[in-house]
Amino acid sequence: MSDQHLPSSQRRKFMLGAAALPLALAMSRIGHAAALPTAQVNTTGLAVTDTEVVVGQLHSATGTMAISETGSIQAEQLAIDQINAMGGILGRKIRVIKEDGASDWPTFAEKSRKLLVNDKVATVFGCWTSASRKAVLPIFEKENGLLYYPTFYEGLEQSKNVIYTGQEATQQILYGLDWAKQEKSAKTFFLIGSDYIWPRTSMKIARKHVEAFQGGKIVGEEYYPLGHTNFNSLINKIKIAKPDCIFAAVVGGSNVAFYKQLKAAGITGAKQFLLTLSVTEDEMLGVGGENFAGFYSSMKYFQSLDNANNKAFVEAFKKAYGPKAVIGDVTQAAYLGPWLWKAAVEKAGSFDVDKVVAASPGIELPTAPEGYVKIHENHHLYSKARIAEGQPDGSFKVVAESPELMVPDPFPKGYQ
Amino acid sequence: MSFDEIYNITLMQGFAGLSLFAVLLLMGLGLAIIFGQMGVINMAHGEFMTIGAYTIFLLSTLTESYAPGLMQAYFPFAIVCAFIVAFIFGWLAEWALIRHLYKRPLDTLLATWGLSLAMQQAFRTLIGPKEVSPTLPDWLMGSWEVTEGLDIPINGMFVLALTLLVTGGVLLALYKSRWGLRVRATVANRAMANATGINTTRTDRVTFAIGCGIAGVAGAAFTTIGSTGPTSGSLYIVDAFLVVTFGGAASLWGTVVSAFGIAQTQSISEFFLSGSMAKVLTLLLIVTILMLRPQGLFASKVRR
Numbered sequence: 001m002s003d004q005h006l007p008s009s010q011r012r013k014f015m016l017g018a019a020a021l022p023l024a025l026a027m028s029r030i031g032h033a034a035a036l037p038t039a040q041v042n043t044t045g046l047a048v049t050d051t052e053v054v055v056g057q058l059h060s061a062t063g064t065m066a067i068s069e070t071g072s073i074q075a076e077q078l079a080i081d082q083i084n085a086m087g088g089i090l091g092r093k094i095r096v097i098k099e100d101g102a103s104d105w106p107t108f109a110e111k112s113r114k115l116l117v118n119d120k121v122a123t124v125f126g127c128w129t130s131a132s133r134k135a136v137l138p139i140f141e142k143e144n145g146l147l148y149y150p151t152f153y154e155g156l157e158q159s160k161n162v163i164y165t166g167q168e169a170t171q172q173i174l175y176g177l178d179w180a181k182q183e184k185s186a187k188t189f190f191l192i193g194s195d196y197i198w199p200r201t202s203m204k205i206a207r208k209h210v211e212a213f214q215g216g217k218i219v220g221e222e223y224y225p226l227g228h229t230n231f232n233s234l235i236n237k238i239k240i241a242k243p244d245c246i247f248a249a250v251v252g253g254s255n256v257a258f259y260k261q262l263k264a265a266g267i268t269g270a271k272q273f274l275l276t277l278s279v280t281e282d283e284m285l286g287v288g289g290e291n292f293a294g295f296y297s298s299m300k301y302f303q304s305l306d307n308a309n310n311k312a313f314v315e316a317f318k319k320a321y322g323p324k325a326v327i328g329d330v331t332q333a334a335y336l337g338p339w340l341w342k343a344a345v346e347k348a349g350s351f352d353v354d355k356v357v358a359a360s361p362g363i364e365l366p367t368a369p370e371g372y373v374k375i376h377e378n379h380h381l382y383s384k385a386r387i388a389e390g391q392p393d394g395s396f397k398v399v400a401e402s403p404e405l406m407v408p409d410p411f412p413k414g415y416q
Numbered sequence: 417m418s419f420d421e422i423y424n425i426t427l428m429q430g431f432a433g434l435s436l437f438a439v440l441l442l443m444g445l446g447l448a449i450i451f452g453q454m455g456v457i458n459m460a461h462g463e464f465m466t467i468g469a470y471t472i473f474l475l476s477t478l479t480e481s482y483a484p485g486l487m488q489a490y491f492p493f494a495i496v497c498a499f500i501v502a503f504i505f506g507w508l509a510e511w512a513l514i515r516h517l518y519k520r521p522l523d524t525l526l527a528t529w530g531l532s533l534a535m536q537q538a539f540r541t542l543i544g545p546k547e548v549s550p551t552l553p554d555w556l557m558g559s560w561e562v563t564e565g566l567d568i569p570i571n572g573m574f575v576l577a578l579t580l581l582v583t584g585g586v587l588l589a590l591y592k593s594r595w596g597l598r599v600r601a602t603v604a605n606r607a608m609a610n611a612t613g614i615n616t617t618r619t620d621r622v623t624f625a626i627g628c629g630i631a632g633v634a635g636a637a638f639t640t641i642g643s644t645g646p647t648s649g650s651l652y653i654v655d656a657f658l659v660v661t662f663g664g665a666a667s668l669w670g671t672v673v674s675a676f677g678i679a680q681t682q683s684i685s686e687f688f689l690s691g692s693m694a695k696v697l698t699l700l701l702i703v704t705i706l707m708l709r710p711q712g713l714f715a716s717k718v719r720r
Contacts, residue, residue, distance in 0.1 A: 062537060066545035069671045163471045195692045225692035227651040230439065232432030232572070233686035233694075239565075254650055256547060256643030264569030264641075265428075266559040279716055286547030286643035290557065 002345040036090050044144075047120040051218040053092045055080070055096050055341075056099060056115035058126030058136070061163045063103025069128045069253075069386055071282055071331035072150050073098075074321050076125045078336035080314070090351070097121060106133040112136040122351045130154060130197060137162070143393040146353045148337030151330050152277075152300075154201035160357060163340060163409075164380045165373075166333040167300055170415065171203050173203070175385035176275055176298035176384065179400050180245050181216065184273050188219045190243035192234065192250060194224035199249040202277060203348050205415045206247055209403050211368015212414070224250070229257040235265045246274040255283055255303045258415050259291040269390070280328030282398065289394030297330075299329040300383045301370040301394040313369035330371050340375065372405075380408030424566040429687055435572035437679035438579040442637055443652050445583060446630035448671040451660055452605050453623055456514060460532035461631050462649025467505055467535075468498035468632030469644040470543060476550035479581045488553045495578070495636045502632025506625040511588055512626060515617070523699060532649065539646035547645040556640055571640035578637050582630060599623055620671060662702050664712030665699035674713055678702065 037389065038050050047054035057076055059069040080094050088094060097119050101108040103159040106125065115121045116139065123146040127133040130153050140147050140161040157169035166327075180186040189210050193199025203221060210216040219241040222234055231254075234284045238246060250258045255278060265376050275297040279287060303314060303326060318325055340363060345351055348359035363375045373381045388396035417473035449459045475494040479486050509531060516522045556574055569673060590596035598619045601609040610616050634652075635644075642648070663674030688695040706712070 064650075066540060067547055067645055067647075070545050087703065135468060175642055224692050225695055228691060228695075229638075229651060230432075230436050230682075232435060232569070233429065233683050234691065236429050236432060236687060239428070240421070240425060253547065253642060253645065253648060257641055260549075260571070261569065263557065264559055264571050266561060266567035282546065286549050286645070288549045288551075 003075050006026065017103055018243045023402065036349070041090055041350065042080055042122075043350070044120045044352050044354075045120060045336060045387060046351055046353075048092065048122060052091060052095050053089060054095050054119060054121050054258050055111075055350060056097050056119060056121035056124040056126070058101055058108065058111055058115060058124055059101045059128060060061045060103040062134075063100075064252075064327065065101075065128055065132075068282065068330070069314065071326075071328055072128060072334035074325075074328070075317070075331045075335035076337055078320050079335050080315060081320075082189045083338055083342055089234045089345050090349070093379075094338070099126075101126070101132055104298075105131050108132040109139055111142070112139050112145070112147075116140070116145040122146075122345075123341050123353075123356070125150075125334065125341075127151075133162075134159075144353050146341075146356060147398040148341060150334035150337060152333070154198045155412070158378075158380075158410050160377050161353070162379060163337070163360060163375065164410075165340065166330060166381075167204050167383065167385075167406070168380055168408055168410045169198075170409050170412045171300070171380075171383065171385060172298055173202055174193065174209055175206050175402045175406060176277075176296075176387060177206060177214065177247075178245075179387050180275055181214050183400065186245035186273060188221075188241075188243045189216060189245045190220040190238055190241055190247065192222050192224075192248045194228075194249065194251045194254055195228050197384065199223065199251070199278075202249050203247075208415045211308060216270070224254060226252060231258050231261045233267070235261060235267065238267070239265075244273060247270065248274060249278045250276075251278050253286075256286045256288075258328040259287045259295075263291045264392070275387070280330065281394075282325040282331070284390070284394045284396075285326060289390065289392045292390035292394075293392040295390050296387055296391065296399070297388055297396060298385065300385060301327075301328045301329045301332040302386060302398055304388070305370065305386075305398060307369075307371055308371040309367050310335035336365060336368055336370075336373060336381075339367070339374075344375075364401045374405070376408045378408060378410060380410060382407060421565065424563075427566060428568070430570055431572060432687075433680045433683035434574060435569065435576055436683050437574060437676050438572075438657060439574040439638070439641070439661050440679050441583060442575065442579045442634040443631070443656040444671050444675055445586060445668075446634065446665070447656045447662070448626040448660045448668055449496075449586065449630065450624055451600050452667065452671075454518075454620055455521060456624070457528065458624075458627070459525060459529040459653065460509070460535060460649075461628075462505060462651070463535040463539075464502045464628040464631035464649075465635030465638065465652060466503050466539060466644060466646070466649040468635030469639050469648065470539065470635075471501045471632065472636045472639045473548050473550040476552075480551055487551070488555065491556065493551050495633055496578040498636035499629040500632075502635070502714075503625045503629035506628025506631075507713035509628070510621045512623040515620065517663045518620070532653075533668035536646045536649070538684060543646070545646060547643040549643045550639050555697060556645060575637045578633070582633055583599035583672065586630070590668065595619070595622065631684070634654040658702060662712055663707065663712040667712075667714040670712055670714030677713075 040046040059073045060066050084093050099111040125148045127149050128151050149162055150165050152166040152172050193203050193205045207218050276297050279297045343363045344356045344360045348355040360375050361377045365373050373383050385402040385406050386398055387400040388398045450456050450458045479490045513527055558720045559569050561567050598614050602616045602619050659675045663670030682698045685697045
């Protein structure tokens with residue numbers, strides 16, 4: 001993997017600085033040229049008028065996934081509001097049609113058809129679970145729609161009609177495992193996940209990486225049904241196996257039970273090294289800082305990231321949704337969607353899906369809260385991987401960051 | 417592995433089984449009272465548990481902001497409140513909904529399922545979709561390290577003690593109190609109980625409310641092991657029904673024995689197999705036994 005990384009970050013920063021100037025000029029030019037005729041920017045009958053462009057937002061506002069998807073809904077709305085405040089896209093204000101997938105995959109499919117066929121939206125920001133994305137994918141491909149998908153996921157997918165703004169599995173896993181080996185001298189790993197496609201695919205990659213590339217050993221691999229809340233037997237198995245590292249991808253309500261019971265069984269950050277793929281600031285609300293203190297999480301974004309983009313983003317988010325609002329990894333990825341779409345539309349000079357898709361690879365976003373992202377040919381983002389340590393107050397302290405951007409690799413060779 | 421380690425793990429594994437038993441029993445108990453004594457299949461049982469859990473969360477938040485000095489002491493008081501709040505909601509639900517549907521078991525099933533959905537959405541709208549955890553007093557956290565390498569979870573012991581207390585209380589009330597007498601009379605023969613001057617309508621309402629109140633206590637206890645969200649209740653409802661059906665619907669002792677059996681099977685097979693396989697094995701076992709004994713482990717003699 002590492003030999004595919006981008007040029008050094010210093011060189012990139014220099015190039016960014018140089019790139020920022022023409023970008024600013026281009027933006028002001030577009031501002032003046034609000035008179036781009038609709039017939040020119042919209043040749044495929046999308047819902048675009050001289051003053052307005054309609055987009056769709058498709059998440060679960062109700063049902064079991066509302067817990068997770070609310071943050072994404074808020075972040076996308078915030079980005080759209082900010083873009084509108086700047087004058088919109090190609091001189092047109094964005095109007096959002098919100099649809100509720102209700103945590104039900106057929107409903108997602110039906111609503112996506114409604115957005116694309118009846119409302120003729122220019123793009124859709126939405127979906128969260130892989131199941132919902134798989135449900136809408138054939139419709140987006142048939143109707144030639146465009147979807148910005150925010151969640152880190154298992155990879156093994158690439159569609160012309162989807163831009164994936166979260167990490168595929170290797171971007172989240174490989175750096176974390178390398179860091180565990182180098183910094184924590186971890187040689188034996190215990191893999192734990194909820195029993196569905198994302199943890200299983202992730203753990204398959206982790207096992208390959210540890211065994212084939214690190215010379216380490218997997219001393220246990222366990223999956224528990226979604227919603228499982230009793231982990232005492234598992235914890236005893238961990239105590240017998242004595243792994244250097246517990247590598248976890250437990251989700252939902254199980255997540256909270258898992259960490260509470262680890263702590264209750266005397267397995268704390270002070271005694272045991274644990275690295276997880278599934279605890280962001282959102283999950284931390286339920287888990288509780290005191291139960292996760294001293295454990296590590298591998299993500300691309302943490303709310304505490306120290307850079308100017310992120311400070312502005314966090315401030316705007318809290319202003320919009322209250323001082324107690326927290327921003328997790330996926331929320332930030334969802335925030336990127338509207339901005340990446342804006343950049344692609346402006347580069348293409350058109351709202352037409354084919355032109356926007358063609359313009360997307362190579363789009364850079366130096367204003368991303370996570371620092372800098374760029375769209376790869378395969379429609380995933382180049383982004384950094386980061387490791388952060390949970391603090392007793394429920395925040396994260398970033399302790400490591402990949403020196404280079406991780407190249408997205410949804411079909412990793414040697415890991416299948 | 418040394419002898420000491422095997423000894424420690426065996427002890428901790430034994431306790432894991434016991435604490436799962438406590439959890440299953442506590443969530444099955446309220447349901448067993450309502451289902452067993454009244455024949456009402458309460459699909460909203462999980463949501464009454466969630467009400468109890470949210471009560472704890474609310475009180476913990478209030479205590480934290482207005483009386484931080486009482487943080488170590490609020491929890492037992494909050495559990496009593498959880499019972500009262502769930503009791504009141506149960507009372508209202510019986511009055512508004514259930515009493516119109518007695519003798520129509522399938523309709524109560526649908527109605528309570530609707531109630532459960534409505535309650536979930538109400539939680540989501542009023543309290544918020546995110547999972548929350550109350551701040552627990554320090555004495556409930558962490559483990560009791562008996563010797564080096566032997567950790568007994570304190571929250572597990574707490575839930576176990578609470579379960580024994582509640583179960584003991586319910587059994588005592590059912591077999592020694594006037595209310596218990598009336599309930600048992602109503603279950604045995606409703607018409608005759610009515611004729612002897614027992615107000616069966618009122619008995620039903622109190623029974624339903626007590627069942628819901630116990631669900632509230634269960635929800636309160638589970639805040640020590642898991643989190644609370646609008647749909648937390650649905651995580652527990654299937655297990656709760658398993659325990660009650662397996663034990664034999666009309667028997668509280670059956671519920672106790674069945675909770676113990678399921679917990680030990682699950683916990684031991686989880687130790688030797690993977691988590692998902694353990695669940696499969698447990699369910700297969702339950703299905704097989706129920707096929708051979710459809711009335712459950714303990715069937716009480718009731719004139720229908």
